[in-house]
Amino acid sequence: MVLPQLFLVAGCYLISPVTAALQVPLSFENTAVVRTIELGGSEVHVTTSYTTRSLGKENNVYYFVVPKKEDDKTSWVDVKIKGQSSPLLVEKHGIDALLHKSQPVIYYSVDLPKWLNINESVTLLVNTIESHASIPLPATAKQNDPQSLLYETGAYVQSPYTTVNQRTKIRSPSPTIHSYSDPPSLSRFAVNAPVTKSGASVTYGPFKDIPPSDDGGFSDEIQETVKVHYQYEKPLVTVALLRRAAEISHWGSNLNIQDNIHLRNDGPRLDGHFSRLQFQQQAYQRAVGNHVLGSFTIRLPPDVRDPYYTDIVGNVSTSRFRPAPPKVKSRASERFSSLDVRPRYPLLGGWNYSFTLGWDTPLENSAVYDKSQNKYTIRSVVDDAEVKVILPEGARADIQIYTPFAMDSIARDTHITFLDTKGRPSITLSKRNLTEKHTSPIYVTYTVSLSAHFSKVVAVSSAAFLLFSLMFVVRRVDTTIRSNTQK
Numbered sequence: 273m274v275l276p277q278l279f280l281v282a283g284c285y286l287i288s289p290v291t292a293a294l295q296v297p298l299s300f301e302n303t304a305v306v307r308t309i310e311l312g313g314s315e316v317h318v319t320t321s322y323t324t325r326s327l328g329k330e331n332n333v334y335y336f337v338v339p340k341k342e343d344d345k346t347s348w349v350d351v352k353i354k355g356q357s358s359p360l361l362v363e364k365h366g367i368d369a370l371l372h373k374s375q376p377v378i379y380y381s382v383d384l385p386k387w388l389n390i391n392e393s394v395t396l397l398v399n400t401i402e403s404h405a406s407i408p409l410p411a412t413a414k415q416n417d418p419q420s421l422l423y424e425t426g427a428y429v430q431s432p433y434t435t436v437n438q439r440t441k442i443r444s445p446s447p448t449i450h451s452y453s454d455p456p457s458l459s460r461f462a463v464n465a466p467v468t469k470s471g472a473s474v475t476y477g478p479f480k481d482i483p484p485s486d487d488g489g490f491s492d493e494i495q496e497t498v499k500v501h502y503q504y505e506k507p508l509v510t511v512a513l514l515r516r517a518a519e520i521s522h523w524g525s526n527l528n529i530q531d532n533i534h535l536r537n538d539g540p541r542l543d544g545h546f547s548r549l550q551f552q553q554q555a556y557q558r559a560v561g562n563h564v565l566g567s568f569t570i571r572l573p574p575d576v577r578d579p580y581y582t583d584i585v586g587n588v589s590t591s592r593f594r595p596a597p598p599k600v601k602s603r604a605s606e607r608f609s610s611l612d613v614r615p616r617y618p619l620l621g622g623w624n625y626s627f628t629l630g631w632d633t634p635l636e637n638s639a640v641y642d643k644s645q646n647k648y649t650i651r652s653v654v655d656d657a658e659v660k661v662i663l664p665e666g667a668r669a670d671i672q673i674y675t676p677f678a679m680d681s682i683a684r685d686t687h688i689t690f691l692d693t694k695g696r697p698s699i700t701l702s703k704r705n706l707t708e709k710h711t712s713p714i715y716v717t718y719t720v721s722l723s724a725h726f727s728k729v730v731a732v733s734s735a736a737f738l739l740f741s742l743m744f745v746v747r748r749v750d751t752t753i754r755s756n757t758q759k
């Protein structure tokens with residue numbers, strides 16, 4: 273098996289603290305900057321396209337900046353050349369505290385794949401994902417109220433270079449936009465009306481001839497914070513904590529996964545007391561507030577065996593397992609098993625729910641996890657994940673791990689169960705602030721000695737796991753009340 277070069281792919285950037293003032297050479301002019309912000313629930317996706325012209329010869333490093341306030345919420349950054357799929361190497365620099373007193377910006381540099389000559393242009397696409405950037409407004413809601421969120425950002429895309437033309441389009445997932453800011457100062461650089469709303473989107477700009485705007489003066493005096501208040505019709509589910517143990521066994525070629533999942537609803541807090549009776553009546557009339565999480569489905573790999581689901585009280589009888597449909601009928605990428613989970617109580621804003629989920633799957637299929645685009649799929653952000661991979665007894669010390677993005681920590685240990693004599697090597701990977709982009713496989717390679725059973729003493733195995741992927745499908749409302757809800 274050829275292992276992909278995973279260390280340099282998307283989302284992985286080097287971080288170098290700024291020790292002295294960062295000197296960004298004014299070697300580019302942005303001819304057009306277009307930022308598109310796709311509002312969502314716990315994730316907001318931002319794509320900024322920089323079409324830029326080289327002002328010098330042999331130019332191959334481009335800088336962009338992200339206001340620190342936004343950078344603190346950013347859990348993913350990748351940069352590509354428009355039309356190309358391979359991500360470029362990105363380096364994050366610290367802040368220059370002297371230059372930026374109140375509203376600092378963070379610098380990122382991008383290595384361009386080739387030298388640019390005078391007047392040569394390139395279009396870079398910078399993709400970022402912000403976690404928990406939209407907050408519920410109002411912050412409290414009655415059980416059947418609709419849910420609305422507030423997002424704020426700077427009206428201008430800041431840059432160390434002059435920008436000839438730029439605009440920002442903010443798209444809401446629902447057509448209901450309650451309000452958006454229209455500060456009068458925006459007419460300074462505006463060509464026509466500085467703000468326009470059309471359907472579910474609000475556009476700031478076009479703005480013309482903006483000077484270099486990475487300094488504190490621009491941040492403090494010219495930049496405007498703009499807000500968009502929009503309706504959001506799905507629950508704001510966050511996985512506050514994911515503790516996953518993946519145990520590999522070559523006996524029976526099995527992969528056992530056990531997850532401890534701590535869910536949190538980040539929607540508006542409940543105003544008043546929860547009424548189950550009212551909830552059931554509303555569910556019957558399909559009038560439950562869309563911030564309430566009544567039930568959800570977790571997608572599992574297609575060949576799952578013996579799934580179980582428990583919470584602190586014990587087995588949850590209202591869960592239902594649906595195996596994947598037979599192979600012939602659907603494309604491989606659309607095959608998955610599902611576990612419908614109905615927590616003991618519906619999850620309201622600010623409420624938590626912890627449960628344990630486990631299953632077995634054939635080892636050789638561990639990489640087959642689906643990517644299908646269900647309309648209702650919520651790829652919840654995971655705030656804190658810890659994944660422990662337990663290798664078979666006898667796996668040797670030449671264990672290697674290939675991760676598609678930088679981990680916060682990787683620890684090696686020995687996992688001892690009472691049946692083991694020597695214990696099994698284990699690796700614990702930790703990562704905070706995961707987004708839907710963090711679903712690429714992790715490769716673990718190791719050598720196992722199977723001397724007792726095979727004449728060939730050493731077999732090399734490798735497995736690819738989508739270890740950090742957890743997919744929820746949330747139905748908008750609890751539409752059915754099963755007769756056996758409470759057992």
Ligand SMILES: *[C@@H]1O[C@H](CO)[C@@H](O)[C@H](O)[C@H]1NC(C)=O
Pocket residue numbers: 390391
């Ligand atoms: C680069 O473009 C500018 C503006 O279009 C033009 O004035 C200048 O002569 C060009 N320089 C070169 C070296 O082609």
Ligand SMILES: *[C@@H]1O[C@H](CO)[C@@H](O)[C@H](O)[C@H]1NC(C)=O
Pocket residue numbers: 586587
């Ligand atoms: C939970 O259910 C499974 C299978 O339905 C059963 O084997 C197990 O003993 C049950 N556990 C508890 C604690 O009730």
Ligand SMILES: *[C@@H]1O[C@H](CO)[C@@H](O)[C@H](O)[C@H]1NC(C)=O
Pocket residue numbers: 512536622623624
């Ligand atoms: C939910 O869990 C968090 C810790 O993860 C805790 O601070 C909070 O009080 C819990 N909320 C409720 C309503 O139990």
Ligand SMILES: *[C@@H]1O[C@H](CO)[C@@H](O)[C@H](O)[C@H]1NC(C)=O
Pocket residue numbers: 344345403404680704705
């Ligand atoms: C994760 O995000 C939170 C804000 O959402 C931030 O405070 C924290 O520093 C981030 N942690 C890491 C390790 O990036």
